[in-house]
Amino acid sequence: MAGGNAGFSRRWLAAVLGCTAMGLGCVESADAASRSGRSYSAAVAIFWLGLVVIFVPVAVRVLTREVSRRERLSLVVLLGVALYGVKILGSPSAFTFADEYIHLRNTEDILRTGHLFGLNPLLPTAAYYPGLAAATAGLVDLTGLSTFVAGLLIIGAARVLICVCLFLVAERVTRSSLAAAAASLVYTANPLFLFWSSSFSYEDLALPLAAFVVWWLGRTREQAGRLVPTATVAVIAAVIVTHHVSAFALMGLLAAWWLAERLAGSAAAEPPGAAARPVAGTGVGWPAGGRHSIGLMALAVGAGAAAWFHFVARPAGSYLWASNIFPALKQLGSVLTGHTALRQPYSGGGAVPPAWYVLAGFAAVALLLLALPPALHRAVAAGFLPRRSGHAGRQGGHAPAVVAVAVAVVFPLTLVPRLTAGGGAVSARTSEYVFTGLGCVLGLLAGEAIRPRRGKSQRQGSLATLAGRRRALAAAAVVTAIFVGEVTVGTPYGQLLPESSRPRGYPRMVQPDVVSAAEWARGHLGINRRFGVDVIDAQALAVYGEQDTVPEISVWPVFFPETMNDTVVHTIRALKVRYVFVDWRMTRSRPSTPGSYYFSPYEPHTGGYGGPFPGASLRKFASTACAHLVYQSGPLQIFDVRLIENGSCVPAVARGPGGAAAGDVVVSP
Numbered sequence: 001m002a003g004g005n006a007g008f009s010r011r012w013l014a015a016v017l018g019c020t021a022m023g024l025g026c027v028e029s030a031d032a033a034s035r036s037g038r039s040y041s042a043a044v045a046i047f048w049l050g051l052v053v054i055f056v057p058v059a060v061r062v063l064t065r066e067v068s069r070r071e072r073l074s075l076v077v078l079l080g081v082a083l084y085g086v087k088i089l090g091s092p093s094a095f096t097f098a099d100e101y102i103h104l105r106n107t108e109d110i111l112r113t114g115h116l117f118g119l120n121p122l123l124p125t126a127a128y129y130p131g132l133a134a135a136t137a138g139l140v141d142l143t144g145l146s147t148f149v150a151g152l153l154i155i156g157a158a159r160v161l162i163c164v165c166l167f168l169v170a171e172r173v174t175r176s177s178l179a180a181a182a183a184s185l186v187y188t189a190n191p192l193f194l195f196w197s198s199s200f201s202y203e204d205l206a207l208p209l210a211a212f213v214v215w216w217l218g219r220t221r222e223q224a225g226r227l228v229p230t231a232t233v234a235v236i237a238a239v240i241v242t243h244h245v246s247a248f249a250l251m252g253l254l255a256a257w258w259l260a261e262r263l264a265g266s267a268a269a270e271p272p273g274a275a276a277r278p279v280a281g282t283g284v285g286w287p288a289g290g291r292h293s294i295g296l297m298a299l300a301v302g303a304g305a306a307a308w309f310h311f312v313a314r315p316a317g318s319y320l321w322a323s324n325i326f327p328a329l330k331q332l333g334s335v336l337t338g339h340t341a342l343r344q345p346y347s348g349g350g351a352v353p354p355a356w357y358v359l360a361g362f363a364a365v366a367l368l369l370l371a372l373p374p375a376l377h378r379a380v381a382a383g384f385l386p387r388r389s390g391h392a393g394r395q396g397g398h399a400p401a402v403v404a405v406a407v408a409v410v411f412p413l414t415l416v417p418r419l420t421a422g423g424g425a426v427s428a429r430t431s432e433y434v435f436t437g438l439g440c441v442l443g444l445l446a447g448e449a450i451r452p453r454r455g456k457s458q459r460q461g462s463l464a465t466l467a468g469r470r471r472a473l474a475a476a477a478v479v480t481a482i483f484v485g486e487v488t489v490g491t492p493y494g495q496l497l498p499e500s501s502r503p504r505g506y507p508r509m510v511q512p513d514v515v516s517a518a519e520w521a522r523g524h525l526g527i528n529r530r531f532g533v534d535v536i537d538a539q540a541l542a543v544y545g546e547q548d549t550v551p552e553i554s555v556w557p558v559f560f561p562e563t564m565n566d567t568v569v570h571t572i573r574a575l576k577v578r579y580v581f582v583d584w585r586m587t588r589s590r591p592s593t594p595g596s597y598y599f600s601p602y603e604p605h606t607g608g609y610g611g612p613f614p615g616a617s618l619r620k621f622a623s624t625a626c627a628h629l630v631y632q633s634g635p636l637q638i639f640d641v642r643l644i645e646n647g648s649c650v651p652a653v654a655r656g657p658g659g660a661a662a663g664d665v666v667v668s669p
Contacts, residue, residue: 364485505589
């Protein structure tokens with residue numbers, strides 16, 4: 001029986017495990033080909049083959065009606081872990097994503113000093129949300145593992161946790177393990193799930209913890225005693241000190257849940273006739289009220305998150321609002337009023353994507369938008385949403401389903417910021433939250449489409465079963481198309497695979513020679529020195545060199561002028577820059593970062609470079625006696641500019657029209 005407790009199908013289990021292994025093998029082959037510098041397009045084709053081989057068998061099996069609940073849950077977790085393996089295969093020996101360096105710096109600071117809240121030059125806000133770094137440092141101290149392995153284990157455990165909790169929550173929202181499996185598949189298709197949500201980042205620990213809180217509250221709110229609320233508050237506290245957005249999102253969801261119950265007129269308004277009906281195969285329905293108030297927990301999350309945000313993590317306000325939300329809103333307003341051109345989709349990120357890559361993304365978004373209205377209609381028809389009855393007036397809905405629908409209907413609005421250059425990242429970040437509700441709503445639709453009709457003869461029943469299997473295959477095909485397309489939305493084409501070990505131009509990832517230079521700087525210059533450096537190499541200097549790199553938003557005026565003019569001198573002094581790190585690979589190609597910049601998104605020509613960085617702008621550091629070359633290895637140079645920083649030496653060009661010739665210096669008394 002669908003959703004029952006029947007055992008696993010050994011044949012299917014062997015087939016799915018075999019396909020998963022083959023898929024990961026294809027991914028590893030593609031990664032190896034990319035590292036060795038072989039044809040990127042050919043390697044990408046192997047990579048996509050691997051992803052499809054991993055995803056499709058799981059999708060087909062979990063959407064088949066006769067599968068047991070336990071098998072569905074196990075396969076959903078297997079899929080989540082396998083996709084986490086895809087990310088690990090791309091970075092098997094070290095963290096390589098930009099955000100990973102941020103939290104690696106936090107972790108290393110805790111291990112080195114034994115204190116929280118150290119200065120993090122890569123992202124000051126992250127130091128005030130030390131949950132991930134503290135947990136990783138604790139595991140390192142406890143086990144002796146490397147920071148890299150400990151981080152992988154923690155994020156891997158978080159991946160399992162979110163897969164399990166989302167399935168269980170969706171199961172209780174939809175009252176069907178089949179619909180919950182479909183909801184889980186939709187969630188794995190969100191643009192950030194494959195790579196971003198697998199990275200060593202604070203959100204990737206906080207969001208699974210928040211999902212656990214939602215499931216735990218629904219499962220235990222009727223239980224007596226102090227253990228349940230104590231455990232709830234403990235996990236809520238962990239979310240609060242780990243990630244700001246996840247904490248506020250949890251507050252909003254719990255508040256919406258509480259409000260839906262109040263408006264429905266009962267503590268857990270159910271669809272007609274469903275109040276006592278358990279989720280198939282679990283023996284447990286969604287609790288109808290209870291001792292532990294959802295509203296009280298929402299208040300606890302909100303108060304704790306706000307207090308931490310305003311009184312402890314003070315840089316967070318500027319980071320969230322001034323650096324992300326307000327600029328995105330401003331750009332969106334400019335686009336809507338016609339003052340700014342629309343953002344070019346799939347621009348940036350290095351390699352130009354093929355046409356199919358772009359079409360797949362648009363097709364995935366179109367499928368989601370087309371499926372949303374009938375899914376909402378299905379929720380109303382099934383009694384999950386409040387509706388009017390001709391005999392009894394207005395009937396209450398199923399409060400958790402009301403919340404899921406409220407989250408799902410926001411999805412079209414989250415696409416609007418993608419019209420702007422700065423809003424794409426904000427829009428992408430919302431998918432990890434919005435796809436929770438979107439998955440539940442679309443899961444209801446998938447469950448209705450696959451479920452056979454009742455009241456048929458034996459022959460008609462056999463035909464209906466066959467038709468149901470065909471519909472399951474069709475549903476799996478649609479979800480696969482969404483998965484493929486949303487991966488293209490969330491990942492630039494040139495960043496699907498690891499970079500060549502010998503990049504021809506300006507790299508998009510930290511290179512081994514930069515790590516060596518950073519380690520030299522730590523050993524010979526000391527730690528916590530102020531460095532001016534490009535955005536890629538700053539990651540290595542901050543982590544492996546333990547240096548205080550100048551924030552990317554401020555440092556670019558040091559590098560862009562072609563002479564040591566007043567702008568350069570003033571910026572060095574204002575930012576207290578003591579060393580300048582020069583990477584001559586910048587002069588070989590344009591930047592391949594998603595925003596297409598070398599130092600900062602606010603630098604000139606961001607997103608529109610016609611060629612590589614001008615060499616004259618880097619040669620100026622060697623043309624003045626005020627700067628001293630202290631390190632050189634291949635394309636890398638480190639210049640000591642302390643004499644400029646402390647005012648004891650002034651480059652002649654900076655003196656104005658009456659100054660000496662370029663290269664002369666004036667030494668102050």
